[in-house]
Amino acid sequence: MVDRIADLWGRRTPYGPPVPAEAVSPAESTHAVPGEEPGRHGSWPVRVDMFLDDGFEESDVEAWVQAASILHSNGDAMDIAVAGGRIVGVRGRAGDRVNRGRLDPKDLYGWQANHSPERLRRPLVREGGRLVETNWDTAMGRIVARSKELLDGPGGWGHFGFYTSGQLFLEEYYTLGVIGKAGIGTPHMDGNTRLCTATAAAALKESFGTDGQPGSYTDVDHCDAIALWGHNVAETQTVLWMRMLDRRRGPRPPAMIAVDPRDTPVAREADVHLAVRPGTNMALMNALIHRLIDRGWYDEEYVRAHTIGFDELCGVVQDCPPERAAEICDVPLRSVEHAADILGSSERLLSTVLQGFYQSNQATAAACQVNNIHLLRGMLGRPGAGLYQMNGQPTAQNTRETGADGDLPGMRNWNNPEHIRELAELWNVEPSIIPHWAPPTHAMQIFRYAEQGSIKLLWVSASNPAVSLPDLARVRRILAKEDLFLVVQDVFLTETAMLADVVLPAATWGEKQGTFTSVDRTVHLADKAVEPPGQARADLDIFLDYARRMDFRDKDGAPLVAWHDPESAFEAWKACSAGRPCDYTGVTYGLLRGAGGVQWPCTPAAPRGTERLYTDGRFNTDPDFCEDYGHDLVTGAAYDAEHHRALNPGGRAFLKAAAYQPSPEVTSEDHPMLLTTGRTVYHFHTRTKTARAPQLNDAAPESWVEIAPGDAAALGVAEGDLLRLESPRGTLEARARVCGTRPGVVFVPFHYGYWDHDDSGPRTGEAPRAANELTITSWDPVSKQPIFKVAAVRVTRVAGGDGVPSAAPTTGAAAPADPQVPATAGGPAARARQHVEEA
Amino acid sequence: MHLAHYLGLLHRSQNELAKAFREVGRGHLDEPDVHHLCERLAGQCDEHARKLAPFVRRYSEEAPKEPERLHATLFSGTRTGGLGLLRDLHDLYLMAAECDISWTLIGQAAQGARDEDLLGVVGVCEGETATQLLWLRTRMKQAAPQALVVAS
Known part of the structure; x- marks a missing residue:
């Protein structure tokens, strides 16, 4: 027994790389073969973590129901223990490729919140300034009445805003996406993923043409160096950290670099800790790349064959030698050089990037520089040479894939008429209803439109902007506005829900069914284990009910949303994903049930999924296929199709560059x-x-x-x-x-x-x-x-x-x-x- | 040689654009992206003007009297609200377009004058001006439907 509050990472199970990684050819590791599968599981030992409610033994458990974690972004697979119609504990799934049985402390204990007496059990509506309990007909009736009133008239779509989450299921996001894009026809839909993972998506699109993580968690098993860019993985994804620690304690351990202003557990473990001044990541990255180029520590052949923009990159980093970065970032010069030595000499480099980069100034530019290091060194698409542009939330990847955020479903390009035509055909609607005159509206702009009064109905699902957005005094003022009809769909009466006009009680993990996908594209199924409390409903059922009451139709008069449960929603999504990077057409609920996680793309041609992307150095940058035509990283100016075509990408990745600039806010005498x-x-x-x-x-x-x-x-x-x-x-x-x-x-x-x-x-x-x-x-x-x-x-x-x-x-x-x-x-x-x- | 007139025109246009970027930035504090970026682009325009200054001086010695009505004022203060933002960005766009075409013409003239130094300055600055235009276009395209169709 172990106290996993005191001992966050549990017992070490040291291990080394499974075979000399040079001996594993990319072909072997990419295409799953029955039996022995090099690289698929690596050799990370199994450790099964379990926590059961006081008084319960394994023998008391009546059913173990398959699920995965939604309290962080790692995608750890687990079984929910059920007895007497209640959840009584959890156990890690030993056979899963992501966690090999391990669980995060939040997963071991967090399920108890499902049983909280504070769960919302009935819908609430505002009456005389107070929220009072009501029934579903009344609550939904009010939302639908207001919706119809707002939709009536030109530009009605512009009065709606949807702000969703990184914690719902794929089926729910896709349904919401279709309602927003083809039912109401509004671009004003985003997820709180804007706060956590938008930069991951943006950087992947800028460098590689589409979203989609190149790497696999098994890269930890094979790598000889790990660079953590603003990522305190020891606290945010503890199981991934256990895997890294187990490598560090085993034979042939990887070197480790940590970039973080704080003395995190990762920083303490690392061989080099760069405690940069907040706001200066870009100076560090440009100096590291300067050094790699200056010393010739890059793969000329790979750069020539698979990238565009090397000369421009050289031009930009020229002015930023390590000495300059040491000064701007206020870190020792020898540490910058040591980090560059590790990056330049490793043969299998694994990088992981998170909020220290994503939530700083020049976020996309800095994240692109991590991509650039991997492109320069040819560190992609083979075991150990991995890159995680990490997600902050458990289902953030799905928000992005399905278009419930500022993207279109299936990683389609809003600026490509052919992609819009595909969606219109799939949904059987006129292309003109799908908003595609500009990128979908980002969260901060949605709140600005609400502040200005042009968005009049804001529907928040599974998020709590009254605490999570910047400058809360302003956010509370917006949410409380008299002329804003605020709908909040949640599990508890959050700070945001307290300001709502209608509160919809939602079922949560363990009480509903659906799928979601981790940062390394591993898809998991979470089954329903118990009934939700009171009248709480699955988020999918709430969205389906809204679509039915609004009577959204396709152009032949048939219901726009033709599915009725998670599995039929998943099948609809599969059709939308076909032929796109995130192709799910080979995935079924049956395949996921009992499996140890399946990585997309999973198609009839690759029926067991795909471990790594870009194994052949061909990227998704073709103008007809790419998700975006790219941006100027300094201003965000969007390039058009013509510009993109003129670059003639031909499957090559973009080495995007930008010079360092200070953050919009720096210290002053008043705020030192x-x-x-x-x-x-x-x-x-x-x-x-x-x-x-x-x-x-x-x-x-x-x-x-x-x-x-x-x-x-x-x-x-x-x-x-x-x-x-x-x-x-x-x-x-x-x-x-x-x-x-x-x-x-x-x-x-x-x-x-x-x-x-x-x-x-x-x-x-x-x-x-x-x-x-x-x-x-x-x-x-x-x-x-x-x-x-x-x-x-x-x-x-x-x-x-x-x-x-x-x-x-x-x-x-x-x-x-x-x-x-x-x-x-x-x-x-x-x-x-x-x-x-x-x- | 009339190059001095165009150099003077662009020098002045860059200074006016810098001023206008600053004014628009400060006039729209509630649009943080516009606010921060306009401040930054104003600095970029200052830098363009600074780089042009020695050429303005050098060529003015050979210049005849400046023709009339070469300068035009495109900007006369910021506006408020969604529509106001759009109009302000629109003004900036027109002013940046004036600079953009001036860079092109001065680049042509620099070739004719075999002035490698001036050509070097044009090479650095014209791309930045083009990006300013592209950003203004991107931002206006995003704002236009809400401002023109939705907002009351």
Whole structure:
């Protein structure tokens, strides 16, 4: 038994690369052959993690129902334990390619939130300023009446906005996408994926022509170097980190590079830690590429045959030698050189990129530079040479694929009339109803239109913008507007739901069926294990009900949405995906049930899926096939088809470049420190679920501010003292954790809001605590992802802590400088099983 | 030789565009992308003007009197609201287009004058001006349907 609150990553199962990777030809590893499958599972040992409710043994479990995790983005497969019609625990699936039986602490304990007495059980509508319980007919009736009223008249589509999630299922997103694009005909639909994974998609499109991750999780098994670009994987995807740690403890371990301003567990493990000044990633990347080119550490043959733009890239990085980056980023020159040495000498380089890059200024440009390193070195499409433009949420990949965000379904190009014609034919509608005069409207612009009053109905599903968007005072003002009809579809009464006109109670994971896809394109099926509480309904059923009541029709008068349950929705999606990069046509629910995860593209020609993309160095950049014609990375100016054709890509990837520019907000005399925000290990998003699992909540019950020992001393701050942070937008108060962050930088987790104080925002006289009170409304010009990682703040000490430490956990990046702070532990209530088969 | 007139025209156009970018940026603080980018592009225009200045001086020595009505004012202050944003960006577009064609013509003249230095400046700057135009076009295309059809 192990306390997985105290021991985040559980027992090590060290291992080495399965065979000398040179001996595995790309052909062997790409096309699955029955029996021995080099590269498919690698040689990562199985370890099965399990947690059952107090008093339950395995023998008490009546059914194990297949699912995968939705409390982080790794896609870990698990079985839900059911007894007496209730969920009583979870167990990792030993045979799955993603996790080989392991589970994240959030998965072990997080399912208990399903049973919370605070679950929404009936629809709510606003009456006389208050939300009161009602029935589904009344709630849906109000939404439909308002919808019809708004749709009536020219430009009616423009009054609708849909803001969805990275946590629903593929079938739900696709249905919502069809309703929005072919029913109402509005471009105003986006996911909260805009906040987490938009840059991943944008960078993949810019470099390779379409979205779609080149790599596989098994690249960890084969690699000889791992570079983590702004990715605290040890806390955000603990199982992927276990895999990396197991390699680091085994024979022939990979070298490791970490870029992160904080002293995260990843940074502590790494051979090189580049604690860059927030907002300067681009200077570092250009210097690393400068060095690779300068030293000739690139694959000339690969560059010549498979890329476009080498000369332009050389021109841009020319002005940025390592010395310049060392100065701009404020890191030691020898560390920059050491990192370049590792990148330049590795034979099987694995990169993973996340929010440290995506939520900073120049996000897409910096993420493209990671792509460039792999292109320059020919590090794609073979075992160990992998690239994860990581997702932040469990089903974010599906939001992107199905077009429930700012993309079109099947990774189609809004600017390509032929792609629009395909969709129109598939849906049997006139092409003109599908909005394609510009890219679908990004989230921040949707909220701006709502602020200006032209969007009059905003439907939020499975997201909590009242805590997760930047500059919360503004967001609350928008959501509370009298002339905005706000629909919120959620599991709990979130801060956003409290401001709604109609609240729809949704079923969640374990209570509904559907599929979703991890960052390495592994598709999993999550089956329904138990009934949802009260009158709560699956999100798919809610969308289907809306489509029925709105009576959306195709051009022959038949219902536009012709499916009726998850499996028929999945079949409809398969038709939409056919022939596109994310081709699901070979996937069935039957294939997924019992399987260890299937990677798209999965087609009749590749019936067991495809492990790696671009194995032959041919990319999806053909003008007729690509998802986007590309952008200028500095301004976001969109290139057109003619420009793209003139480049004659011929299956080559683009080496896109941009010079470093400072962030829109830098420090000043008034705001001399930099704030960076992020996820931490025990919580997911705005804690709606994780705070309702006692083990997780107790491990991090309150927010905190991480501050470096030198800054703390200068401000007279001790562990546990109450601090006030002020930015040009707002303030927050939280207790100090003196720990290893970069001098001049403070960190605040973004999880904490106000629902557990029974309000949508800070009450009068109450100090705000949400990190996003402080963040700036600004975004990357290409991906439109907001800048959550760089805001200027002033820090002051409000009160002493009386020797009581802050509530920050000791296990992750917030490991305290003061050894007297008691270690975070879950005690008997957190005892979980982990079973390793001895060799 | 009349090159000095066109150099003067472009120099002045770049300065006016810088000023207009700044004004539009500050006039639309609630559109952060417009605000931040306009500030940045204003700096780019300043830089263009700075690079042109020595050529303006060099060629003015050989210049006859400037013909009348070569300068035109395209911008007269920012507007508000969705439609106002569109009109402001539209003005910037026209001003940038004026610069764009001027770069082309000065590039032609620089070839005729066998002036490699001037040609080098044109080579660096004309691409940036073209990108400014492309960005304005991208942003306006996105904003137009909502501003012209949806908003009341």
